[in-house]
Amino acid sequence: MHMSVRQISIFLQNTKGRLAEVTGLLAARGINIRALSLADTADFGVLRIIVGDPDACLAALKTSGIIAQVTEVLAVEIEDKPGGLSRVLAALDAAGLNVEYMYAYVEKTRDNAIVICKVDDRQHAMRVLEENGIGTLSADALKAL
C-alpha cells in the first residue's frame, strides 16, 4: 500500500531557547516526536516533525499561538546497506522529480531504514517508487513501528 504521511511543519523564530519551548510544549501534552528535521536561516526556522497524532499536535500548537501546518510527505523504505538511498534518489531523478527535502526516521530494529521525503509531485513520485519496487509506508504502518 502506498500512502503519504502527514508531517507537521512549524514556524519558529531564530531566538535562544525557542526550540526547547516548543518541544517542551509538545512533551507536556504527551506528544512523542518520531522524526524531525530543522531547516533554518539567520532569522527563522521551520521545524518539521512526524508524530503519532498529527491532529492533536496541530491543535496544541495553534492553541499556543504557534504557526503550524500539515504537509503531506512520503515515508520511503530504504535498504539498510550502501547504495540504498542512492537507488531511491536515482529513480526519482530519472522521472524528473525534485526532492525538496528529506530526513531520516528514527526506528528501532528493522531491516530497512526509512526516510521522510518531500517531493514536488507526490502522486507521481509514489507511482515511480512503486514501479521501481521501492516501498513507502502509510501513516498507520509508521505508527505501528
Place this chain on the structure above:
Amino acid sequence: MIWNPDFEALSRPAMTRLQGERLGRLVDVLYRRVPFYCAKMQDRGVRPQDVQGVCDIRKLPFTTKDEMRDVYPYGLLAVGLPDIVEIHTSSGTTGKPVVDAYTRADIEVWAEVMARTLAAGGTTRHDIVQNAYGYGLFTGGLGVHYGARKIGATVIPISGGNTKRQLAILRDFKSTVLTCTPSYSLYLAEAAREEGLDLGTVGLKAGFFGAEPWSQSMREEIQDTLHALAIDIYGLTEIIGPGVAAECEHQDGLHICEDHFYPEIIDPATGDVLPDGEKGELVITTLTKEGTPLLRYRTRDITYLDRSPCVCGRTTARMHRVLGRTDDMLIIRGVNVFPSQIEEIILKVDGVEPHYQLVVERRDQLDELEVQVEMTEKMFSDEIRGLEKMEHTMEANLYASLNIHTRVKLVEPKSIARSEGKAKRIIDKRLL
C-alpha cells in the same frame, strides 16, 4: 448623510466670505485678550485691521506645539476661567501636555462637528455606537460621545481597553458602529477569532477610526474582517479633538469642517503656503473657538488638500489621509520614510497583516532599517525557500518604491507588542 448642508455644502465664495469674517473676529479677540498672540503679532508688525479677508492669513504668525507648552497651562485662554466648562489635555508623553479649554459654545461646536463626522459614515439615531476611544482627558472618548448624542444614536461609553468586555458588548448589544483606533479594531478582531467569534457576523455597519496613521491596505483589511465601512477620521487635541475632518461614505479624502477650522498646507522647512495638491504640513486656524483659539497651528501632519466638490455633495476642502508626521518621519541614509509608506508596501504581499515594526540601527556609520513582519497562517509555507522569497519580495518592493535597502525579517505571531491605543511602529536605536 450630510448632517448640516448649510455649511457642509456651502458655495466656495460664501465659504470664503464666512471664513474671512470669522478670521477677522478671531484676530481681534486674540490681539486684545491673549498676550501671547498680541506679542507675536507685534513682532511681525501685523495689526488686526491688516486682516481683511481669509487671504490675509499668510500675514499671521504660526503656533507650534512647543510654544503651547511654554505657556502651559492657561497661557492661551481667550476668556475668563468661569466661562470654561471643560478641559482636555494631550497625553504629555513627549513633554508637558497641551491644553484645550472649552467654553459651552466650544462644546456645542464639538458636538456639531462630531455629528457631521458620524453622519458622514452613515450613523443615524437608530445606531448603537460602541465607543472604544478612551474617556477622560483624551479627547477621543468624549468627542465621539457628544457627537453621537447630538445625532440621537445610542452610545455605549465602554471606553478603551478591556477587550473581553468589548467583545461581549459587541455580541450582546449588537453594536452597529465601532469607534476606536484602527490598530485596536484589528486587535479586537484577532481576539474575537481566538474566542470563536466572527466579527463579520455581529452586524457592524461602520467603524470610525482615527488617532493614528493608517493605510489603504489596512483599511481593506479592516473592512474585510469587520464587514463594515472603515471611515478615517481626523482631529487633534490642540484644535478640538476628533471632528476636524472625516471621510464620507465615498472614502475619497477627509472633509474638513472648514467653517470652523481653516486649513493650509505649508512647506515645513520654509513655512511657505503650498498650492492645493502639493504635499506638506497641515496648518489649522480655529475660526470659531472661544476657549483656547489657535492661529495657524502647525499640526506636523503631512497631507495635501483638494478643494474640488465631492460626489457626496459636500463642497468642503478634503485632506488626503495623513501620509506621515514631520516628527515621525524616519530619515534613512538621507531618504525620508514614513511608516505608513512601508505598511502600504508590505501589505501587498498576500496574507501579510499590519503587525509590523521598524527597527533602525546605525552600523559602520550607515543606517540600517529592519522591517519585522509577523508571520500569519496564510503566509506560512513549509519551505524555507518560499519564506525567504517572501522576505526578498518585500525587500525588492520597498527598494522599488522608496529607494532604500531594508532587511525584512519574518517573526512569530504576537512577538511584536500589541497596543490598545496608538501602535508603536518605530524603534530607533541610532544615537543621533
